[in-house]
Amino acid sequence: MADHAYEGRGTGGPPLILVHGFPLDRRMWRHQLAGLGELARVVAVDLPGFGGSPPPTATVFAVDILADALIDVADGLGFDRFALAGLSMGGYVALSVARRYPDRISRLALLDTRAEGDAPEAARGRLADAERIDAEGTGFFIERMREKWLSPRSLTGRPELVREVEEMARSVAAKSFAATLRGLAARRDERGMLSDIDVPTLVLCGADDQITPPGMMHGLAASIPGARFAKVPGGHFCPLESPDEVNAELAAFLTRP
Numbered sequence: 430m431a432d433h434a435y436e437g438r439g440t441g442g443p444p445l446i447l448v449h450g451f452p453l454d455r456r457m458w459r460h461q462l463a464g465l466g467e468l469a470r471v472v473a474v475d476l477p478g479f480g481g482s483p484p485p486t487a488t489v490f491a492v493d494i495l496a497d498a499l500i501d502v503a504d505g506l507g508f509d510r511f512a513l514a515g516l517s518m519g520g521y522v523a524l525s526v527a528r529r530y531p532d533r534i535s536r537l538a539l540l541d542t543r544a545e546g547d548a549p550e551a552a553r554g555r556l557a558d559a560e561r562i563d564a565e566g567t568g569f570f571i572e573r574m575r576e577k578w579l580s581p582r583s584l585t586g587r588p589e590l591v592r593e594v595e596e597m598a599r600s601v602a603a604k605s606f607a608a609t610l611r612g613l614a615a616r617r618d619e620r621g622m623l624s625d626i627d628v629p630t631l632v633l634c635g636a637d638d639q640i641t642p643p644g645m646m647h648g649l650a651a652s653i654p655g656a657r658f659a660k661v662p663g664g665h666f667c668p669l670e671s672p673d674e675v676n677a678e679l680a681a682f683l684t685r686p
């Protein structure tokens with residue numbers, strides 16, 4: 430296995446791989462690592478360029494490259510089939526895995542994410558952000574996004590959580606940050622494959638998510654045969670904000686026939 434970083438809990442039970450959002454890392458799943466180990470062999474990965482994983486050599490981190498890194502981790506751990514949960518960018522990665530390696534996944538959880546690619550204007554905005562990050566670093570981006578990552582309630586009432594999220598974002602090297610934005614701007618529209626997903630699927634959303642709001646996620650669930658849609662309190666990074674509710678949904682997802 431290449432030197433991808435990951436963290437695991439639980440020795441018995443079926444494997445569950447957790448994939449973080451942008452620009453966080455595996456630490457965003459700390460409550461799920463702590464809470465789901467009894468039910469599953471839980472592994473939270475750091476995608477290339479995040480947390481403890483070195484960046485790939487490419488200057489554009491395409492979503493499919495990130496998905497291949499995840500498969501690499503699964504291969505190294507001997508996971509032939511595994512439940513896969515991805516949040517936002519992690520959801521884009523999970524959909525790439527579902528399209529390209531459908532036989533590897535036994536269950537799919539899509540949290541605070543979307544299947545469509547960037548509209549041309551959004552892609553242009555991302556590329557402009559990447560250029561600016563190359564020139565001046567990531568500070569302006571984090572400043573702009575911080576209000577959108579967590580619910581208004583957490584923003585005012587949980588300064589330690591706001592700090593934790595910001596610190597994770599600041600720990601990403603500017604080069605990786607920009608290369609990932611370029612990859613996200615170029616990602617494909619996965620809507621065409623949603624009706625082919627034939628594993629139990631959970632679509633989960635923070636009720637106050639401003640980036641991928643509940644209405645959008647409800648539409649995503651409606652496009653996947655038999656998918657369950659659920660809302661939990663919190664914003665875009667709801668696994669950090671509402672660990673009990675997210676863990677309860679993931680526990681039910683892991684055990685549902």
Ligand code: MLT
Nearest residue numbers: 450451516517518519640
């Ligand atoms: C994320 O949380 O991963 C981002 O919101 C994804 C994106 O920028 O599209």
